Amino acid sequence: MLSYPKIKLHKNKEVSTLRKHHWIFSGAIAHKDDDLQNGQLVQVVDHQENFLAVGHFQYGSIMVRLISFVPENIDVDFWKTKIATAFKLRENLSLTDNPVTNVYRLIHGEGDGLPGLIIDYYNGTAVVQTHHIGMYRHVKDISKALEWVYGDKLDAVYDKSAETLPKNYGVENRMVYGTPKTQMVSEYGCLFEIDWEKGQKTGFFVDQRENRYLLGQYSKDRKVLNTFCYSGGFSVAALKAGAKEVHSIDISAKAIELTEFNVAKNGDFMHKHKAIVADVVKYIREIANDFDIIVLDPPAFAKNIKSRHNAVQAYKRLNAEALKRIKPGGILFTFSCSQVIDKQLFANTITASALESGRKVRILHYLSQPADHPINIYHTETEYLKGLVLYVD
Numbered sequence: 001m002l003s004y005p006k007i008k009l010h011k012n013k014e015v016s017t018l019r020k021h022h023w024i025f026s027g028a029i030a031h032k033d034d035d036l037q038n039g040q041l042v043q044v045v046d047h048q049e050n051f052l053a054v055g056h057f058q059y060g061s062i063m064v065r066l067i068s069f070v071p072e073n074i075d076v077d078f079w080k081t082k083i084a085t086a087f088k089l090r091e092n093l094s095l096t097d098n099p100v101t102n103v104y105r106l107i108h109g110e111g112d113g114l115p116g117l118i119i120d121y122y123n124g125t126a127v128v129q130t131h132h133i134g135m136y137r138h139v140k141d142i143s144k145a146l147e148w149v150y151g152d153k154l155d156a157v158y159d160k161s162a163e164t165l166p167k168n169y170g171v172e173n174r175m176v177y178g179t180p181k182t183q184m185v186s187e188y189g190c191l192f193e194i195d196w197e198k199g200q201k202t203g204f205f206v207d208q209r210e211n212r213y214l215l216g217q218y219s220k221d222r223k224v225l226n227t228f229c230y231s232g233g234f235s236v237a238a239l240k241a242g243a244k245e246v247h248s249i250d251i252s253a254k255a256i257e258l259t260e261f262n263v264a265k266n267g268d269f270m271h272k273h274k275a276i277v278a279d280v281v282k283y284i285r286e287i288a289n290d291f292d293i294i295v296l297d298p299p300a301f302a303k304n305i306k307s308r309h310n311a312v313q314a315y316k317r318l319n320a321e322a323l324k325r326i327k328p329g330g331i332l333f334t335f336s337c338s339q340v341i342d343k344q345l346f347a348n349t350i351t352a353s354a355l356e357s358g359r360k361v362r363i364l365h366y367l368s369q370p371a372d373h374p375i376n377i378y379h380t381e382t383e384y385l386k387g388l389v390l391y392v393d
Contacts, residue, residue: 002043002051002054002071002072002073004040004041004042004043004054005032005033005036005040005042005043006032006042006043006044006045006049007024007029007031007032007042007043007044007045007057007063007064008029008030008031008032008045008046008047008049009024009028009029009030009044009045009046009047009052010028010029010030010047011030011046011047013028013029013030013047014046014047014052016028017044017052017053017066017069018052019378020069020378020379021066021378021379022055022065022066022067022110022113022115022376022378022379023062023064023065023066023115023379024044024055024062024063024064024065024066025061025062025063026060026061026062026063029063029064030047032057036057037057038057038058038059038132038133038134039056039057039058039132039133039134039136039137040056040057040134041054041055041056041057041074041134042054042055042056042057042064043071044064044066051071052069053066053068053069054066054067054068054071054072054074055067055068055115055134056115056116056132056134056135057134058132058133058134065115065116065132065134065135066115067113067114067115074138075141076141076144076145079138079141079142079144079145080144080145080148080149082107082112082113082114082145083106083107083119083142083145083146083148083149084145084149085112086106086107086112087106087149087150089112089372089374090104090105090106090372093371093372095372096153100186100187100188100189101186101187101188101209102121102122102123102124102185102186103120103121103122103123103185103186103187103192103194103204103206103209104120104121104206104209104372105118105119105120105121105206105207105372105373106119106120106121106126106372107119108372108373108374108382109131109382110376110379110381110382111373111374111375111376111379111382112374113376114135115131115132115135116130116131116132116134116135117129117130117131117135117142118130118131118202119142119146120201120202120203120204120206122183122185122194122196122202122203122204123182123184123185123186124153124154124155124156124180124181124182125154125155125156125157125158125180125183125196126146126150126154126156126157126158127157127158127160127196127202127203128142128143128157128158128159128160128161128176129159129160129161129163129164129201129202130159130161130164130165131161131164131165132165133165133166133169136161136165136169136171139159139161139176140176142157143157143159143176143177146177147177154177154178155178155179155180155181156175156177156178156179156180156181157175157176157177157178158173158174158175158176158180158196158197159173159174159175159176160173160196160197160202160203161173173197183195183196184265185204187209187212187233188209188212188213188216188237189240190212190233190236190237190240190266191236191262191265191266192204192231192232192233192236192262192265193231193258193261193262193265195258199231199258200230204231204233205230205231205233206370206372206373207337207369207370207373207385208233208234208297208335208385209370210370211333211335211367211387212233212234212236212237213237214365214367214389215234215237215238215241215293215295215333216237216238216240216241217241218293218331219237219238219239219241219242219243219293220241220242220243221242221243221244222238222243222244222292222293223243223244223245223246223247223290223291223292223293223327224238224243224245224246224247224291224292224293224294224295225246225247225249225287225291225293225294225295226238226246226247226248226249226295226297227249227250227280227283227284227294227295227296227297227298228249228250228280228296228297228298228299229248229249229250229255229256229259229275230250230252230255230258230259231255231258231259231262232248232258232259232260232262232263234295234297234333235248235259235262235263235273236262236263236266238293239263239266239267239269239272239273240266240267243272243293244272245272245273245274246269246272246273246274247273247274247275247276247291248263248273248274248275248276249276249278249280249283250277250278250280251277251278251279251280252277253277256275256276256277259275260273260275263275280298280318281314281317281318284318284321284322284325285321287325288325289325289326289327290327291325291326291327291330292326292327292329292330292331293330293331293332293333294322294325294326294330294331294332294333295333295334296318296319296322296332296333296334296335297333297335298314298315298318298335298336299337300336300337300338300339301314301315301336301338301341303338303340304340307340308338308340308341311338311340311341312341312345312349315336315341315346315349315350315353316349316352316353316356317353318353319332319334319349319350319353319354320352320353320354320356320357322334323353323354323356323357323359323361323390323392324357324358324359326359326392328392328393329391329392329393330391330392331364331389331390331391331392332388332389332390332392333367333387333388333389334350334387334388334390335367335385335386335387336385336386336387337384337385337386338384339381339384341386342386343366343383343386346386346388347388350388350390354390359392359393360392360393361390361391361392361393362390362391362393363388363389363390363391364389364390364391365387365388365389366387366388367385367386367387367388367389368383368385368386368387369383369384369385373385
């Protein structure tokens with residue numbers, strides 16, 4: 001028998017839970033205790049008191065985030081099982097003992113059945129980021145489970161939840177276990193320094209790994225423009241693959257500094273690389289028409305449904321400018337990481353950009369997130385990264 005407080009659903013509101021969707025919306029709830037606190041573990045039952053799932057309670061539109069569909073206690077053994085299962089998947093993807101790549105995502109929220117939890121592995125250091133207070137309260141047990149699963153392949157566990165939790169919780173980023181031995185990682189042989197303390201997300205955009213590798217296959221002897229470059233991932237991939245010249249653009253001077261550091265770490269490429277601090281949206285209107293490849297990887301223009309229309313217009317304008325100026329026979333890598341903009345809407349937006357540019361445009365590839373960012377078939381909201389590779393006459 002579970003001791004967690006019960007949340008009872010209205011009749012017929014259990015369907016999505018029976019289909020293994022991880023969210024319970026407030027409108028589905030018929031009864032709950034009035035004294036429930038944010039982050040509290042609860043058990044969800046149907047209108048006849050039949051058990052459905054265990055999850056974390058939080059006031060808001062999404063009121064329960066489910067982490068188990070069987071009646072079990074959420075203890076350290078639970079976390080060992082969950083993390084071992086996620087590790088096995090990455091092992092099957094040949095990521096856990098890879099001679100050229102030692103950075104990957106271990107836990108991808110609902111994609112691994114754990115809403116609100118992200119864990120990225122950086123060459124011995126696991127960086128944990130929680131997105132609600134319920135998950136944050138398990139960080140110590142999660143760290144113990146990571147130690148158990150990885151053994152001597154784990155040097156440290158760093159909790160970077162301060163940026164993703166409300167300030168009033170008083171959460172601070174901290175080292176939970178061990179001491180990192182290095183901040184350098186390898187991705188297909190490309191070297192990057194990871195700043196998990198001050199960098200964006202957990203320190204690196206792990207989700208673009210396969211897309212950076214694909215860019216490399218097109219880059220030999222070509223001139224490449226990498227916009228919104230952050231730490232220079234696409235720039236390094238292009239240079240290592242033989243690009244004749246790469247320009248990296250970002251509005252952040254710190255990002256440009258990190259990009260230049262990473263370029264220097266990968267070989268004698270500085271004479272082929274130009275780093276520029278600038279507003280990409282303004283800068284791209286003035287570029288010369290001599291780039292063979294342009295990469296557009298902007299931050300999420302839409303973080304909620306209300307901002308979707310404005311985001312679509314921003315994507316349209318940005319891509320139209322790039323399409324107008326890319327060299328004939330050029331290739332555009334364009335992305336959206338906005339979850340509220342689905343694949344079809346993104347494709348439609350880029351089509352509108354192509355029409356405005358007046359260029360002949362063909363699709364070479366549809367891109368998405370890599371396999372270590374799995375899409376839960378029962379929770380399609382886990383699919384967020386969309387990309388197109390376009391050939392422009």
